[in-house]
Amino acid sequence: MPDALQRALTGDAEAFGVLVAEHLPAARRVAVVVLGGRDGAGGDGVDDVVQEATIRSWQRLDTFRPGAEFRPWYLRVVANTARNHLRSAGRRGHLQLRAAAREVVATGGADEVVIDREEQAEVLAALNRLDDADRLVVALRHFEGLSEAEMAEVLECARGTVKSRLSRAMARLREELSL
């Protein structure tokens, strides 16, 4: 959406809306991952985090670097806002990430579907035992498919640091999976 981005940068709220709507699913996932659940941070929940982050992004568009990618920049604001909500709530999110209830469309045999759901539940439970920083790193990479450079933008660190953080988070996830 380079056109929407360009127009948004000139103060076009409608274009900004289109731009943000494109990244809304990712933003909601990031908020949920940091909060530890969709109703995290003292009941503020993902909706309030994403709304606040969206408003902050709009008000801080003047700090957006020309030529940069909007998605990591926006997700950074979402992640920071979610962390602030956690701190303001005075506690870490100890809610649980959950898989959305949905109809499973079987692509293989019934056993295969059951196994997949069991594996998913196993990984989800392990993710829930990680802290929000580790969860976020894993999510940025494996939920959102962000590159190292994009992750560095979201996490506000060097690319090399992204590698070590991801490696460490994945090692912790593996530890949890082995319990």
Add this chain to the structure above:
Amino acid sequence: MTAWTDDDLEAVLATVGADLDVGPTSLDAAAIAALVEGAGSVEEARPLEPAERKERDGGDEAGEEHSAPVAPVVPLADRASLRDQPPGGSGRTGRPGWAVAAVAAALVLVAGVAAVAPAREAVADFLGIGSTTIERTDGDPTESGGSDTEVGELRDPAASGQSAEAGDLREAARNVLADDLSELDRSEAEAMLGRSLPVPDGLEPVLLATPPEGGVVQVFADGSTLWVKAGTGELFTKQASSSQLEFVDGLGEEALAISGAHDLTTPGRVLRASSVVLWVDDDLELRLEGDANNTLSLEELINRARSVK
């Protein structure tokens, strides 16, 4: 219990992300546009005073976007009315709201489908910190990539250690690091870093120099070195086995240690390196390396790294 391969784990993680329960939302492009218009523009934004920011953020100071004022969050119940605002009602221009909403709905659908796809890049068997990538090797790292002399010169740490024992610290520094070090005085080194020189507690460098790869190298009397570089960019690769690697807690923003001899590849050479602690702190990358004979234990190196100010 499942035995997880990297591929299996990544594939399941992708499905976890795709199926994550993020709840329903009534936000769409039109609602977002109305929301931000109601919040005020960039020009209308007023930086918060520190006290206001502290009250708002619960004391958090992280992230520049936090300096922006925060408009009231619109309760869920009010969002329908946001969507119902007439197109252009708040000075907005352009297409009718329903058309924007339809485009946004399509985009959300596309984005959702895209999110289902697994991360395209597999997690490689490497990690890194700052400008240093660390390739994990199986077995003895000094018997693998380290023997490749095409990239540059591979040096024997024992040789440089002998030089250090002979008291020629400068020569030792050149052997450990590079032939083409350019010596610096302290003011030049600090000008290069843009700040005062970080040094371990109680130690003063006997030599300051800059190698072709950049940054400032401090050489200490016991043959250990501290390389400090500002900024980022991938420059170095270290080859080491997993058993040599460990994360170090409580040191800078991120820290790694490599125990024992391993190889360091720079853009122009391959060097044999000793135990080392690497960390990133306050936009500086630091690498504290033991003497060539590894007379400093890794624990001593880590303690020394922690004392750097």
